[in-house]
Structures are given as structure tokens and as C-alpha cells.
Amino acid sequence: MNYMKRALFYVKRKMSKSIILGITFFMIGNLVLVGLGISNAAENAKQITRNKMRAVVAYEMDYETFWKDMEKLESDEERNVFSQNMPRVDNEKVKTMMSDERVAGVNQLISAVAYSNGFENVPVGNENKKNEGGSGGVSIDAVTGVEYVYQESNLLVMANAYPNMIEFLDNTFTLQEGRMYTQDDIDNSNRVAVITKELAEQNGLRVGDTIKYTMFQGSQLEEYKTTMGISEDDCIMEVEIIGIYTTINDVDPNSEQFDWMAPYESPKNAILVPLTAHADFSYNLISKVYDYFEKTGNTAMIEGQDRPTLNDYLNTNKATFLLKNANDIHSFVDDNKSNEETYIKFNSNEKEFNELAKPLDSLSFFANVIVWIVALNAIVIISLVTALTLKTREFEIGVLLSLGVSKVKVVLQLFTELLIIGLMGFTLAVASGSLIAGQVGDLVLDYQQNNVDEEIETDTNYSWIGDQSYFTEISQDELLQNYHVSINPILILEIYGLGILVVFVSILIPSAMIMRLNPKRIMLS
Structure with a gap:
């Protein structure tokens, strides 16, 4: 009889222990499911919103820093000279970046x-x-x-x-x-x-x-x-x-x-x-x-x-790049950082977007913390339960070792026992968690919004002419409308994967104890 059959018979024979461990896995599964569901929903909402927005990066004059530096000058003459030497976007650099395969088009407008x-x-x-x-x-x-x-x-x-x-x-x-x-x-x-x-x-x-x-x-x-x-x-x-x-x-x-x-x-x-x-x-x-x-x-x-020179009318204070994919924004900016100058910087609207996404980032952070805390506690609890029950199973293990069963297969039997119980508990958790994850996620988001101390302010100035922005304007409400906690196949696979990992880590301490056992000493005692 192989170790898998022995594991199945043991789970059936020790039903009370199996039920207790099953309930433990069931509770762990529900908490992990809700945590991962909230975290994934927050990240998906940000990604969906990003995909709806123009994938644009502005290479532009940093007016805020420029004016602050000009105000530090003492005389009007110095300020006038400083203002007249206001930098412009380098056309050659724009042309070089335009050839990047990630760029779909560019507006260098006057x-x-x-x-x-x-x-x-x-x-x-x-x-x-x-x-x-x-x-x-x-x-x-x-x-x-x-x-x-x-x-x-x-x-x-x-x-x-x-x-x-x-x-x-x-x-x-x-x-x-x-x-x-x-x-x-x-x-x-x-x-x-x-x-x-x-x-x-x-x-x-x-x-x-x-x-x-x-x-x-x-x-x-x-x-x-x-x-x-x-x-x-x-x-x-x-x-x-x-x-x-x-x-x-x-x-x-x-x-x-x-x-x-x-x-x-x-x-x-x-x-x-x-x-x-x-x-x-x-x-x-x-x-x-x-x-x-x-x-x-x-x-x-x-x-x-x-x-005036001709270049005064050919050079602009901004070039806006439209990328083929929103996911390329960070890499495009990082790869072209060398083109930045003292007052010419890249702007991908990250600051404004991150401000709007703060509630979702907070949710994602705390949800991930909860998942890791639950997983670590699960490892500790299951490891202790398994280690404590080994004392009552020393005779059984001694008999198996005496019959020539290797210590590795004994460990595999314990692993399989926990895995069977764990999969049953997590399967029940998927069914129940699917019903409560959405409700819990909405409640947590409402609580988060009601307790945000910092009020988000966005510019709503109406303008058509001149230095127009190509960033898609969104409100926090529009961003949060894309937040929906749902249980999908990928999330279910993540939960089962985490469950297997918990079982694997939990069996390490009992495995070390088994490896130290001497079958002859067990039988004589």
C-alpha cells in the first residue's frame, strides 16, 4: 500500500482531527480569498483606468521650478536676463525619441x-x-x-x-x-x-x-x-x-x-x-x-x-508623446532620463494619478499585509498541530520504517494528509468566499473613503488655446467605479497555490523530527 492510500485512510480514520484541520483551512481560505480579492480588485481598477486614459508622456518646461529659481534672484535686471534665457525643448532630442518603437505619435505644437x-x-x-x-x-x-x-x-x-x-x-x-x-x-x-x-x-x-x-x-x-x-x-x-x-x-x-x-x-x-x-x-x-x-x-x-531668430518659432516649450501601450510609460521615461535638462523634465501625470489612487493603494497594501499575516499564522498553527500529533503516531511511524518504508515516503504521507484536508477546506472557502468577498470589499472601500483625511484637489480650469494638456482628466469617483471584487479562475489558482505552499512549509518542522527517528528505538520503547 503506497503512501497516498495510507494518507487517505488516515484522514478517514481520524475524522475529528480532519474536521478541525479542515475548519482551520476553511477560515484561512476565506481570509486569504477576501484579501487577495481586494488587492487584485484595486490593482485591476488602476489598470483599467490607465488603459482608458491616453498613454501620453510630456517632455516639457518645468515652469514651477523655473519661476521659483527666478524669484530667488535679487535684482530686476537679473530676473529679466533669467526670464529671457528661458530654455526650450531641444528639437533634436524630440526627433531622437520620436524614433522609439514605443512611440505612436508626437505633438510639438505652437x-x-x-x-x-x-x-x-x-x-x-x-x-x-x-x-x-x-x-x-x-x-x-x-x-x-x-x-x-x-x-x-x-x-x-x-x-x-x-x-x-x-x-x-x-x-x-x-x-x-x-x-x-x-x-x-x-x-x-x-x-x-x-x-x-x-x-x-x-x-x-x-x-x-x-x-x-x-x-x-x-x-x-x-x-x-x-x-x-x-x-x-x-x-x-x-x-x-x-x-x-x-x-x-x-x-x-x-x-x-x-x-x-x-x-x-x-x-x-x-x-x-x-x-x-x-x-x-x-x-x-x-x-x-x-x-x-x-x-x-x-x-x-x-x-x-x-x-528674433527662426529658431524662436521652431522651438517649443513642450513635446507630447503618444505611446502605443500605457504599460510602456514607465520604461519610456526611464530609458530617456538622460534627455532631461535643468528645467526640461518628463511628466507622465503619475503624481496626479497616484493622488487619486491613494484609497486603492491603501486597500491593496493592507489586504496584502493581512494575507501574509494569515499565511504565516497558518504555517505556525499547522506546524504545531502536526508536530504535536507526531508523538501519538510514533508507533505507526516505527512500524512503517521497520517494514522498509523510507523516511521520505513517511514525510510524503504526512504532506498528502494535510494536502487532502487543505484542498477540501480551500474548496469550501472558494464557494463561501465568492459570496462574501464582494460585500466585504465594498464595505472596506467605503470605510477607507470615509476616513481619508486628505482631500484630493484637481485642476478644472477650462482652456482650449495654447499649452493644452493631453492627459485624460479623471475624477476619483471615475477611478473607483472600476473597483469590483470578483473571484476569477486566476484568483482561485492563486489561493490553491498559496494553500499548497502553506502545507509544504508547515511540514518542514515535522519532517525534521521524523528524520531523527530510529525505528529500532521506537519499537523497543
């Missing part, structure tokens, strides 16, 4: 407000409200000294250094007609543009048509041309429409800003152009304005400023 020339913007929907409250007003132009009626900018120019914009990759933008500008368009500074479907329909525009826009409103434009001797080609940017796209972005009519929102703040009035074309146009125009001030001696307008 956004600028502009005025349409010869066509109309898409109405925002708040025009009646703004007319009721009055709009505009007479202002004095700082350059010409001429009065003009203020006019709101009605276009947003989005100039990117790369053709694979994040918005097209994540389906925020969808190309409807024509094409997006290419790397060849960027390299040759081609004056081409992709406009929204609404803007095209508003003006009856099609692919192949041209549109014009300027950085100055109508009344100012004429004064600038006359006063500064700047040509119309210098002031007006003419681009060929090569594509028409739709966007899921729109204005929020229920927002506090809607009533006074300017036309350029509507995503329907955004036009996409190559950064190089926008930089050439801006550099040419501003250089001539600078030269005018310098020639006429109006140095107050350019005090402390060097003559």
Missing part, C-alpha cells in the same frame, strides 16, 4: 490666435448673448497710436512639427476629405492647411481652395501696412486647403465661460498647418516689426529683446 481674411468663422452660438451685453470697445494701438475698435480673434492656428498628430491617432480628429500634411510638406515649409468640416461648409470651401488669415484685425492691419511699410504678403498668410477633418471636440454651452467665449475658442474654428510654415511666416513678420522699431528709435517696444 498654437496662435488669428483673424480670418475673406471668410467667416463658424458661429459659437453665444452671439446673441454677447450682442445683448455689448461687445468691442475703442482702444489705442500701442504701436501706431491710432484708435481702433477691438475685434475678437476668430481662428486658432495649430502648427505641429510632425504629421502624425495625437488627435488623429486617438480619433479625436477624423480626416473626411483630402489628406493631412506630410513630412515633405514640413521639410519644405509648404503653406498648406487642414480645416474643419464646419468651417468648410460655412464658407463653401473645398480641397484645393486657398484661404487667408492674419495676426492683426482689419483696422490694425491697414495701419501697420501704412506705418511700418510692411507688405500685404508679410501680414497675410495664404494657405492651400489640402484636407478637411471632423472633430469630436466642441464648446460646452453649459459652461460658465460659454456666454463670453471668443470664436477662436471653438474647436470648429481650428486650422492645422505645418510648424515650419507658421514659423517662417511669423519670423518674417516679427523681424520686420522689430527692424521698424529699431530704425525709428522706438526702443521701448523692444527693450531687453534680441532680434
Whole structure:
């Protein structure tokens, strides 16, 4: 009769002992099941939320540190020099990181407000409200000294250094007609543009048509041309429409800003152009304005400023990388740490996400602690019970050893006995734990939320123009909605695996005792 059969017969023969050990394994299994269930649910909630968010990493100017360091300077002159030397993102480093196989696309954007020339913007929907409250007003132009009626900018120019914009990759933008500008368009500074479907329909525009826009409103434009001797080609940017796209972005009519929102703040009035074309146009125009001030001696307008260079308009304060997989964020940042500079850092939104996930991290930590405490206590208790019962089984063990059964097989018999009882206890625990794990997990989370002393604050500023963030904004409630404690096959396998490990470790001390036994001495005693 082999050791497995002897183990099964012993479990049946010593039913009272088996039941007591079975109850012990049953209680241990329930506690472990709840602990692992809570821990796994917390980690799954974080992973699910992460997968729903854009997998983006920003390589950007660290303004907070920059301004703090500038405030430490004693004189205004030092602060002015420090401010003028504000660093920009290194384009070569961005290009190198762009070639990383983990990168799907990059936005190295400059956004600028502009005025349409010869066509109309898409109405925002708040025009009646703004007319009721009055709009505009007479202002004095700082350059010409001429009065003009203020006019709101009605276009947003989005100039990117790369053709694979994040918005097209994540389906925020969808190309409807024509094409997006290419790397060849960027390299040759081609004056081409992709406009929204609404803007095209508003003006009856099609692919192949041209549109014009300027950085100055109508009344100012004429004064600038006359006063500064700047040509119309210098002031007006003419681009060929090569594509028409739709966007899921729109204005929020229920927002506090809607009533006074300017036309350029509507995503329907955004036009996409190559950064190089926008930089050439801006550099040419501003250089001539600078030269005018310098020639006429109006140095107050350019005090402390060097003559602009083309790189001033090609370099940006941020590059945002869209990765193919959210799980690559940490490795991408770690692998490119060498590209960080004094005030140019990586930002993967980890700080904000970790703040929101604090309740889940606390749950996961305490659940794991409970699992390890229960497992260690189980090992101690079962080891003691097994060791104490060996004294009553010395004769049985002595007979087996006398019959030629090896000590290893005797140990295997004890291991099998505990394993049979343990598997039965854990099987019952899986059935009962499946019913209570979810309820216990929800109760623990509610308790955790009700006892959090630190209130999480997130920025909710409304903004469309300029240095926009591509991080997906989430609330703590949205994160916690993904927290669901459930028992799945993998978790059940983990519980059985832990049970086998507990039994294995628990048998080590009794095994050492068996190895020291002498069958002849046992039989004589």
C-alpha cells in the first residue's frame, strides 16, 4: 500500500482531527480569498483606468521650478536676463525619441490666435448673448497710436512639427476629405492647411481652395501696412486647403465661460498647418516689426529683446508623446532620463494619478499585509498541530520504517494528509468566499473613503488655446467605479497555490523530527 492510500485512510480514520484541520483551512481560505480579492480588485481598477486614459508622456518646461529659481534672484535686471534665457525643448532630442518603437505619435505644437481674411468663422452660438451685453470697445494701438475698435480673434492656428498628430491617432480628429500634411510638406515649409468640416461648409470651401488669415484685425492691419511699410504678403498668410477633418471636440454651452467665449475658442474654428510654415511666416513678420522699431528709435517696444531668430518659432516649450501601450510609460521615461535638462523634465501625470489612487493603494497594501499575516499564522498553527500529533503516531511511524518504508515516503504521507484536508477546506472557502468577498470589499472601500483625511484637489480650469494638456482628466469617483471584487479562475489558482505552499512549509518542522527517528528505538520503547 503506497503512501497516498495510507494518507487517505488516515484522514478517514481520524475524522475529528480532519474536521478541525479542515475548519482551520476553511477560515484561512476565506481570509486569504477576501484579501487577495481586494488587492487584485484595486490593482485591476488602476489598470483599467490607465488603459482608458491616453498613454501620453510630456517632455516639457518645468515652469514651477523655473519661476521659483527666478524669484530667488535679487535684482530686476537679473530676473529679466533669467526670464529671457528661458530654455526650450531641444528639437533634436524630440526627433531622437520620436524614433522609439514605443512611440505612436508626437505633438510639438505652437498654437496662435488669428483673424480670418475673406471668410467667416463658424458661429459659437453665444452671439446673441454677447450682442445683448455689448461687445468691442475703442482702444489705442500701442504701436501706431491710432484708435481702433477691438475685434475678437476668430481662428486658432495649430502648427505641429510632425504629421502624425495625437488627435488623429486617438480619433479625436477624423480626416473626411483630402489628406493631412506630410513630412515633405514640413521639410519644405509648404503653406498648406487642414480645416474643419464646419468651417468648410460655412464658407463653401473645398480641397484645393486657398484661404487667408492674419495676426492683426482689419483696422490694425491697414495701419501697420501704412506705418511700418510692411507688405500685404508679410501680414497675410495664404494657405492651400489640402484636407478637411471632423472633430469630436466642441464648446460646452453649459459652461460658465460659454456666454463670453471668443470664436477662436471653438474647436470648429481650428486650422492645422505645418510648424515650419507658421514659423517662417511669423519670423518674417516679427523681424520686420522689430527692424521698424529699431530704425525709428522706438526702443521701448523692444527693450531687453534680441532680434528674433527662426529658431524662436521652431522651438517649443513642450513635446507630447503618444505611446502605443500605457504599460510602456514607465520604461519610456526611464530609458530617456538622460534627455532631461535643468528645467526640461518628463511628466507622465503619475503624481496626479497616484493622488487619486491613494484609497486603492491603501486597500491593496493592507489586504496584502493581512494575507501574509494569515499565511504565516497558518504555517505556525499547522506546524504545531502536526508536530504535536507526531508523538501519538510514533508507533505507526516505527512500524512503517521497520517494514522498509523510507523516511521520505513517511514525510510524503504526512504532506498528502494535510494536502487532502487543505484542498477540501480551500474548496469550501472558494464557494463561501465568492459570496462574501464582494460585500466585504465594498464595505472596506467605503470605510477607507470615509476616513481619508486628505482631500484630493484637481485642476478644472477650462482652456482650449495654447499649452493644452493631453492627459485624460479623471475624477476619483471615475477611478473607483472600476473597483469590483470578483473571484476569477486566476484568483482561485492563486489561493490553491498559496494553500499548497502553506502545507509544504508547515511540514518542514515535522519532517525534521521524523528524520531523527530510529525505528529500532521506537519499537523497543
